[in-house]
Amino acid sequence: MRKTIVGVMGGSTADDRTAAAAKELGRLIAENGWVLLSGGRPTGVMQASVTGARLAGGLTLGVLYDDDHEEAAEGLDIVLPTGLGAGRNIINVLSSDVVVACRGQGGTLSEIALALRFGRPVVLLDFDPGAVFMDASAHGARWAMAGTPVEAAQKVREFLIELGRE
Amino acid sequence: MRKTIVGVMGGSTADDRTAAAAKELGRLIAENGWVLLSGGRPTGVMQASVTGARLAGGLTLGVLYDDDHEEAAEGLDIVLPTGLGAGRNIINVLSSDVVVACRGQGGTLSEIALALRFGRPVVLLDFDPGAVFMDASAHGARWAMAGTPVEAAQKVREFLIELGRE
């Protein structure tokens, strides 16, 4: 049976609090035996979540913006250059069983919107893009808010149970 | 000199008010001599805006979800199948000089977020996805709200003047 993939989205820059949360989230994803998928850049939420997952011995995948293997987060097991630029955002979303969105900007918000559009459950970790946006995206879609990485991992688990994957 | 492109985004379903506004917007885009670009499907905001532009003799482009020319809005001059699914949303955004967003859901919201992320000015026509979302996407980005198609066309013109294209 294929492995469960949890996508972690978030800004290419991150303040200390966001980076710490992303790292802790990465650790929890690994400890649950889920694969961590991210945009794979060596900065911000992407690097922090990969670092956390790696320290806990998890499997980590990065779907890169660029067309070579160079611009990758340290500690990634599997580096997938696409050369598609922001066109790769849709892959991040569609390939994830559940998406966790940390604080981010336009790129992250586009991924949240696409996840809701394509029926991937979304957990917002310490990030609130507004109920108007979430409701507009979300007719019938599933999403939840979480204040801490532990809460986020719990919400991910609940969505995976609903999906029959736990 | 290349032609100015105004992208019209919005739902694949549209209520009467939204469809009427999209049609009127299409007409105004054509009358201003701008090319209308949309997702090109034969439904909702896409079909309505194409219909309006065509009646006014404008040039209309559709960047399709599918891999053949069939599923296209009636009246499109130029039909561009991509086979990329929602991966084509980024093209809608990057190819537009200015984006006008009518009411829509996740697909439309992903396009707004990407437009703000990549510096394409956005006009929201009778559609408010929330200031929190817009501000989160928009550090330094340009956007405006419009209540009517006439106001939206005016905002588009102002952005084009800023861009040196009018």
Next chain:
Amino acid sequence: MRKTIVGVMGGSTADDRTAAAAKELGRLIAENGWVLLSGGRPTGVMQASVTGARLAGGLTLGVLYDDDHEEAAEGLDIVLPTGLGAGRNIINVLSSDVVVACRGQGGTLSEIALALRFGRPVVLLDFDPGAVFMDASAHGARWAMAGTPVEAAQKVREFLIELGRE
């Protein structure tokens, strides 16, 4: 009814003979009332074909590798940045009613293979990638060789008649 699109593929560098043929081909495409679609870069076969079509008053489209409007062939009417890199090759192919391939390398050959795979007729203009390749790609697909731009335009017309578009 939508406009007929003829895609011109070929190298981003071109020797004098290839550039002259591409320019002449562009002129013939315009004179036949077809839209010229290319990869839209300001070099090689792309620039030459656009120049030819523009001199004859045709409509020209460029589907760009990059994510802004800057790196475009001079004379393009409609510039479509995609930011998809070589991921945009599939759009060149799928959006064309008929593809003409001038001399090129890997990028051009990938477009020929995809065209044959997706049932877009291909005309090879003074370019022979080998019958083994063409036959391997082409179970049931349509392609023809042409020694000159005039012959190529004639072959395009014949394919368009078969497709019911002329």
Next chain:
Amino acid sequence: MRKTIVGVMGGSTADDRTAAAAKELGRLIAENGWVLLSGGRPTGVMQASVTGARLAGGLTLGVLYDDDHEEAAEGLDIVLPTGLGAGRNIINVLSSDVVVACRGQGGTLSEIALALRFGRPVVLLDFDPGAVFMDASAHGARWAMAGTPVEAAQKVREFLIELGRE
């Protein structure tokens, strides 16, 4: 350090000899500790190579044509739906350290051409698309022919040594 990825390309249908070779190749990739990447469909060379790798306990990745996880080869560890259709071919190529091409048609040939274009070494396993095609794609690119899976794995290893990855 990131894992080495060997991409296996080939037809979505395969005769017995090609399927047997793809399965054996998958086994050898796994035994060498390389990750097997393929288009991930449950047919032809894709399914056969995944089956071989899985029986040998290797890690297998599929980059899917479709937008959900359903249409995946049996035995895939990591299933990545892209929704990009043939637009995902470029990912197969760019994400591979070395590409092995089994017998295929237009899709496979487009991947060989892109691999040569982007500097990914190619091993042709019991498949010859013609020297004219390979040379046209290949100015300065690296490729080799192999008659058997054992020879193909040996060629892959040699290319990986050149790349400093073994």
